[in-house]
Amino acid sequence: MERILKMALAEAEEAEVYREDFQNTTVSFQSNRLKAIDNSFGQGIGLRVIKNGKIGFSSITNIEDLQFLIDSAVTSSLIGQPAFFKFPSTSKVTQVKCFDSAVASLTVEKMVEEGKEAIKAILEEFPYLKCEAEIEKTTAEISILNSSGLSFSYKKSFYSFYVYAFLAREGDFLGVGEGESSCQYKDLSELLAKRVIEKIKLSQKKATIGTGIYPVIFTSKAMPIIFSPLKRGINGKLVHKKISPLSSRLNEKILSPLVSIVDDATFPYGKSSGPVDGEGVPSRKNSIIEKGVLKNFIYDLQTAGLMKTDTTANAARGYDSLPYPSTTNFIVTPGKISMEEMIKDIKEGLIVDQVIGAGQSNVLMGEFSVNLDLGFKIENGKIKGRIKDAMATGNIYNLLNNIRGIGKKIQPINSTYTPPFYFAKINVSA
Amino acid sequence: MKNYLFSCLSKIKAEYAEIRWEERISTHIHWVGKELESIGTAKEKGGCVRIKGKTGWGFSSFNDLDNLTSYLKLTLRQSLLPEGNPIFLAPVSPTVKIVPGNAKKDPRKIDLEEKYRLSFHYNKILLSGPEIQTSDLRYVDLYTIKYFANSEGTYIQQERFYTLLGMASIARRGGNIQSAHEGVGGVGGYELVEDQEEKAERAAKRASQLLDAEPAKGGKYTVVVDPELSGVFAHEAFGHLSEADFLFENERLLEIMRLGRRFGSEILNIVDEPLIPGEGGFYLYDDEGVPAGKTYLIKEGKLVGRLHSRETAAKMGEKPTGNARAISYEYPPIVRMSNTYIEKGEKSKEEIISEVKNGIYARGFRGGQTNLEMFTFAPEEGYIIHNGKIGKKIRDFNLTGNIFTTLSKIDAIGNDLILFTGPGGCGKDGQSPLPVSTGGPHIRIRELVVGGR
Incomplete structure (x- = not known):
């Protein structure tokens, strides 16, 4: 070398x-x-x-x-x-x-x-x-x-x-x-x-859902649907190009005060952990969202230079590419309620676990429209059975501003560490 | 190379073994807005060995050709670990072939500065127009030479030029951000990306216009899709389910996917055909050294064929179709599509639209996915159709359906087949993006679920 x-x-x-x-x-x-x-x-x-x-x-x-x-x-x-x-x-x-x-x-x-x-x-x-x-x-x-x-x-x-x-x-x-x-x-x-x-086991029974607006639980596994547009929104590169809806909103309240998120490459044994980023800058823990307030965008050296600020040690790369800003371990602060409590709270609603079609909508604006690959109907506080042939559509910024509760148990989904979320409403077309 | 590969193969005793070696030179240019994000040329060399044991496979990839024998030995050892039913390979006659690449203008002979100038020029067009916030332009040219040798005596050396231009304009009005894409290119040289000003202009214009579109309302609609979307529909809604590796060891699924089953009406024909020069999925031999063919998946509405590797063909007692492909030397070949399309029918686009009382005309492609039963695909934009006439523009919606019922709801097929090399490509089992083309004529689908607000 x-x-x-x-x-x-x-x-x-x-x-x-x-x-x-x-x-x-x-x-x-x-x-x-x-x-x-x-x-x-x-x-x-x-x-x-x-x-x-x-x-x-x-x-x-x-x-x-x-x-x-x-x-x-x-x-x-x-x-x-x-x-x-x-x-x-x-x-x-x-x-x-x-x-x-x-x-x-x-x-x-x-x-x-x-x-x-x-x-x-x-x-x-x-x-x-x-x-x-x-x-x-x-x-x-x-x-x-x-x-x-x-x-x-x-x-x-x-x-x-x-x-x-x-x-x-x-x-x-x-x-x-x-x-x-x-x-x-x-x-x-x-x-x-x-x-x-x-x-x-939960899928053994079938249930149906009509077109309408329902309260919804996203399991940890489904939360990347919500967080990938947010990760793009805080990316210094998109902020610099002014195509992030968050471009001008630093230090403003953008999400429900229940939401706090850090990006932490120093997290022990996290999937994206390492002592330095792709440019050799020592890793650190960056607050992204603090009680709903947008605290930081993420940068590599070049993007930070263009924005006249400092790198946040978020340069990702392989040997065959130039560095670019990317989140590392994206860690969401857990809430207080259990999955069971969320389900119990819902009279008529659904659980989203697996989808197809994520990332195909207007991701920049935070839109998603997904087919329920694995979803469950909740009726009167109980899981009724699996629902199919339905689409869930929404905007992640709306959802994250209308939270009824955040789960207390974090699950790692690749490098996103998140509990399940309970949102007030989502559009379902069936 | 041939002698070296065969001499290494002769050093081990395996039921079946193959070696692939690949050398690639690629140039890429990436513009976002006024900034050139990256530009450069890279070289990559690597290979792999794949060995069949009685009941499974061993595979190793590497970057150093010198240690080939030791990789063969390790892989042979591991190929003996799998358990269960024995696996077999459908017979293929051994062949020795050298396939030259085909480019009118070899991108390796064109200066980086010339490529820079052309991309700068297109990028400028992408950025021109009211309310355009930024652009995203990616230029890639890739020269590959692939060597293949197996223990049956087949040796194939294939060269390929692949040149691609993906262009997007992104418009913004307050919180409303809209993008429009155009892509050109495929298997071929620099000539494929020249003279594309018109496409760049179209992307810029559409992105601006999308700002005025209204979000679509969810529900069930009769939907007319353009050739770009009908291709994605063929790929997502049926192509993946035709890949025999999903089927060949699943008796229940095989029963569901029995040949002769009716999926659509008699006007529907779906084909996978690697041998279309210039398209993204063009090749003469697949990554198992099997010659490429043309496979009807659906003929006159009935299931008539599927895509095979040698292993799936042997298990199902069918002929190998030459659809085992790997995105690079780092991966074993798996069953993939090539150029998948719906054959053209008889109606004109105007006729197809004029027969719709209330519906949606959807066009352009943002993405698609399937779980083998349901599929989704996302158009770039749409229009309301009312009383056979195209009305106001709509945006941000996704189309979804059930593969087993939706094909039968295609009730009109246009006479305007076009194939597209997607700027992305296809993803499966962690292998992405694989160059493919998809296409079709305008088609009309009844009762399609539209996800919207």
């Missing part, structure tokens, strides 16, 4: 080398049995240069293409965007828990065994289901070296478990998937199988 930096600095004033090495093993179960074992041994190097004040970038996967890397990065800098930042120099980095040696030493046999257990548990309850499972482990080493003197490298591990049960009956398909992932190894087979079984 030092050699690449040196070669780049012979051509450009400033340079940064970003390197990723990773090993991944995935065991896949299909149709109730172990079907495949996949490995991936990958590496890549990205080079960002600043020449005549402009940014150039290139990437390669094989060190034999070193000269190509230097030449391409320099060529692209001739027409690249002006740099509004300096590469960060060495600063004090606090350790963040993001590597678990138990992931590294986990054997394929053990992963297989856990997959079998999860599937066995589901089949014991519902022998006629077809189950799939994917158990995945990754270890990676990330190194960043730049011309301001920064030289940092760290290891990261990642473990994830996903199980899916599927039933095809004439006129009635049912698929339930549950998964979790973190930097840490933990046997998830029992927990996830239990969640799948519970939801299949």
